[in-house]
Amino acid sequence: xxxxxxxxxxxxxxxxxxxxxxxxxxxxxxxxxxxxxxxxxxxxxxxxxxxxxxxxxxxxxxxxxxxxxxxxxxxxxxxxxxxxxxxxxxxxxxxxxxxxxxxxxxxxxxxxxxxxxxxxxxxxxxxxxxxxxxxxxxxxxxxxxxxxxxxxxxxxxxxxxxxxxxxxxxxxxxxxxxxxxxxxxxxxxxxxxxxxxxx
Numbered sequence: 716x717x718x719x720x721x722x723x724x725x726x727x728x729x730x731x732x733x734x735x736x737x738x739x740x741x742x743x744x745x746x747x748x749x750x751x752x753x754x755x756x757x758x759x760x761x762x763x764x765x766x767x768x769x770x771x772x773x774x775x776x777x778x779x780x781x782x783x784x785x786x787x788x789x790x791x792x793x794x795x796x797x798x799x800x801x802x803x804x805x806x807x808x809x810x811x812x813x814x815x816x817x818x819x820x821x822x823x824x825x826x827x828x829x830x831x832x833x834x835x836x837x838x839x840x841x842x843x844x845x846x847x848x849x850x851x852x853x854x855x856x857x858x859x860x861x862x863x864x865x866x867x868x869x870x871x872x873x874x875x876x877x878x879x880x881x882x883x884x885x886x887x888x889x890x891x892x893x894x895x896x897x898x899x900x901x902x903x904x905x906x907x908x909x910x911x912x913x914x
C-alpha cells in the first residue's frame with residue numbers, strides 16, 4: 716500500500732475540516748464519559764418504604780360510608796373522621812374512640828337515640844376481604860365463603876367445614892393438608908388465602 720495514499724473518509728465527515736473533526740471527536744468522547752458516569756456511578760436510591768395497608772369498612776351514621784385504607788392501624792376516632800364524621804352530632808364513649816382497629820374490620824354506627832350512638836365492630840364480608848388480599852379465618856368461614864376462593868369448589872368447601880367440625884376448629888394453617896382433597900401442591904396455592912385464629 717502506498718504510504719502516501721489516504722483512507723477515504725465517510726461522505727458525512729468529508730465536509731468538515733480537520734479542526735472541526737477534532738472538535739466533534741472531543742465532544743463525542745465527552746458525551747460518552749458523562750453517560751458512563753451516570754450509568755455506572757448512579758447514587759444509590761433510598762429503599763422504598765414498604766408498609767402493609769390497613770383496610771377498614773365504615774357503615775351507618777357517617778357522612779361518607781365506605782372502605783378506607785390506612786398506613787398504620789387507625790383508632791376508631793380516626794376512621795370516623797376519615798368517613799367525614801358523624802351525620803349528626805352525637806355522643807359516643809371516649810374510651811372506645813381510642814381503640815385501635817385491625818385490617819379487615821367492619822365498623823357499623825347506629826343511632827341509639829337522638830344524642831347517643833352505638834358502635835359495632837365486626838369483620839368485612841369474605842368477598843371484600845379477598846379483594847383486598849386479607850386472609851379469611853379458617854375457623855369462621857362458611858362453606859359458601861370458601862367457594863369464593865380460587866381452587867375451592869363446593870365439594871372441597873364441605874370437606875374443609877366437616878374437618879373443622881370434627882376437630883373442633885383448626886389449630887394451624889398446615890392442618891389444611893389433612894383435609895381430603897388437599898395435597899402439598901394444593902396447600903401451597905391455598906395457603907395465602909387463609910389464617911387461623913386462636914380458638
